[in-house]
Amino acid sequence: MPCRYAPLVPKHEPTHDPARLRLAVDRASPVPLYFQLARQLEAAIEDGALTPGSLLGNEIELAARLGLSRPTVRQAIQTLVDKGMLVRRRGVGTQVVHSRVARRLELSSLYDDLLAAGLHPTTRVLHNTRGHPSAEAAAALGLPAAEPVTVVRRVRLTHGEPMAYLCNYLPCDLLELADGQLEATGLYALMRRRGITLHSAQQTVGARTATDEECGLLAEPPGAALLTMLRTTYDDRGRPVEYASHVYRASRYAFEFRLLVRA
Amino acid sequence: MPCRYAPLVPKHEPTHDPARLRLAVDRASPVPLYFQLARQLEAAIEDGALTPGSLLGNEIELAARLGLSRPTVRQAIQTLVDKGMLVRRRGVGTQVVHSRVARRLELSSLYDDLLAAGLHPTTRVLHNTRGHPSAEAAAALGLPAAEPVTVVRRVRLTHGEPMAYLCNYLPCDLLELADGQLEATGLYALMRRRGITLHSAQQTVGARTATDEECGLLAEPPGAALLTMLRTTYDDRGRPVEYASHVYRASRYAFEFRLLVRA
DNA sequence: GAGTGGTCTAGACCACCGT
DNA sequence: CGGTGGTCTAGACCACTCA
Known part of the structure; x- marks a missing residue:
């Protein structure tokens, strides 16, 4: 043939x-x-x-x-x-159109994605205080480096297995975050509940080998490859509302999305 | 304050x-x-x-x-x-909107991106023949596994430094690809030139440690982390026109893109 | 209550595709 | 050539936001 x-x-x-x-x-x-x-x-x-x-x-x-x-x-x-x-x-x-590909383009919440996939997400809060942002975080949020921000560090698990280590920086008068809330749901859901309308996000996805600390937190062997994501999220007024630095176990997670060619 | x-x-x-x-x-x-x-x-x-x-x-x-x-x-x-x-x-x-983020959402060509960034992309063609697709490639292209496809393997360099190792699988009667063309420009440009209108793509981005072969091709040390991408691209009739398996040096490349929250 | 975008109508002419 | 989507008009009423 x-x-x-x-x-x-x-x-x-x-x-x-x-x-x-x-x-x-x-x-x-x-x-x-x-x-x-x-x-x-x-x-x-x-x-x-x-x-x-x-x-x-x-x-x-x-x-x-x-x-x-x-x-x-x-x-x-x-x-x-x-x-x-x-x-x-x-x-x-x-x-x-012929292709039956899943539509995925929107700004998604890791928690909601895992929930929708039936993966029983849970969260362990390591850190939830005011602190000074890193230089990149301050720049992304458009705040002076001396300005304190809310710093949240979490481990996200599925079926009790660690999946990702999440560091988030938020303007500290944006909303109050109780540890209990952070364990019960995702950050985006909490923001929406407070009347914040998410609009867009700038993301950078890369890879690197894990540090010793990350290996411990994520139960990965030394030298494991990790998927990294840096994200700045804006609300519908264009204000930056979050800067995130996440690392995912590459053995258990990948980003899946669809692109359209714009006319 | x-x-x-x-x-x-x-x-x-x-x-x-x-x-x-x-x-x-x-x-x-x-x-x-x-x-x-x-x-x-x-x-x-x-x-x-x-x-x-x-x-x-x-x-x-x-x-x-x-x-x-x-x-x-x-x-x-x-x-x-x-x-x-x-x-x-x-x-x-x-x-x-306040944020002055770069707009990047469209399906982009690595070659064009590098060219636009002034990085002087070049291509080394390792392989450009008909061959049998892998099971995933055949499934993605909607072809029987016995059907031969065009297999292209390339190393993409910037300023002479390897940046990525690109494997692409195309239906073999879609277009003819001369080595010289592949070295002079990107695959998408060649497809457009042949009247193929790209429409959408499904991508999966992950990470893993490099194999020995990849370390050699990309001049990375053993155990280096690589960024991986699997992509199926469709034309405006919904036909799959390409299946790609790319690996990028994480030390030199990251995906950057912007997401909008759909209403 | 005044002003805004959100929705909707019933037409019209043009540009492009295929036969 | 006929049929299709692409563009455009001049109105209309409603829902929401804010003072």
Whole structure:
């Protein structure tokens, strides 16, 4: 058999007829119409009712079928295009992307990720006091080096096994952190609970060999490779709200994420 | 001095008057109006004409001043919100984000990144033949394990110093790769040149200690920590076009990127 | 209550794709 | 050439924030 790279969609025809999709919006609902439609299309793709490569049917017709205006339908489609689930081609149509990769792009909390993965995360608080930040931490937070900050050092475990060693620096009047809270949940959840809206983060991911102290904390043999992450997190006003220096056991953790090519 | 976390914008007033911004669109230009406006706002932010925290002025007025409709102005603003440069708040206004972090989110080519950083990247091709893929590579590309693929192994250097060891697997009828081309430029540039439109990628970043072979290729001492990346790249039709297994010298390379919290 | 962004409509013309 | 998405208009009403 020759080495072929056949297109996955030989013709631009819908695999299932998208006209048969059960789509309807509820105008009495407080949920925006474009959002209702986007959710239904997303569900149809995940259920397999809209198969990869199938065409969606043109926007005008879709709008007429649903009793919506075209801009509203476009807005719904756009949100899925932004998520990478649909692709638009002028003169062709809107097509469901083939790859079924997990969507992961948002700023995620390690605790929530582990919880969602069923890994029973727990936290051991080593340190939770005011202290002076390192030079990088002060610079990242935009504070003078003499200004004290909240310093939190934790070991994160899954099923009782150490997974990561987390150092975090926060402006000290941002929120109060009780040890009990830090053991019960993640830092981001505590920040959200205090009305802080996270907006973006700058991350640097690297690797190095573990120090003796880290080997002890993480139960790794001497000379083990660790995955490192430095992160500065900003709220929706653009204020830095956290500087983090984390190390992960490379034998038990890796970063997984998806990138979209921006237009 | 007490530990204060003063808001960076004491009052919601523009630091510079955005009404004085020199904004104008050219209706004769083939460039979309919303895009022209977005570019000008972006430039104003980067120049400092729009200072972090300043308000943009309401959309209605901005539209009137430019002779545009409000949806068009909204579209321009939305592109900058998506980039993380602006923040909208209902009842308040549209505000320039404070943090001046580099925007980096797109799927990037190592070669282009190094070139842009002035690091004079070069490539040594170790291997460029058809061969059988590993099980993971075949699975990632959606091909049977018996199907031969193009296997490319390269060492990437900067200023003559090894930086990374790159193994790539491609469907073999996707494109022809001459050694000379691989030495002169990056793989993504060659793919684009062949009309392949990259769309998204799934990446896994981890760490491990180097093997003896890798130490030799990368001029690292035994037991050195390496940064590893596995990547599957898809084109705009959703077809997998590349599976990559890269290792980077942790002493000379780290991944840097920015995350936005999705709404 | 005044002002803001969030949503929505019913049209219009253009640019690009494939046949 | 017909059909598709890309862009744009001139309004409208609502929800939220803040004084």
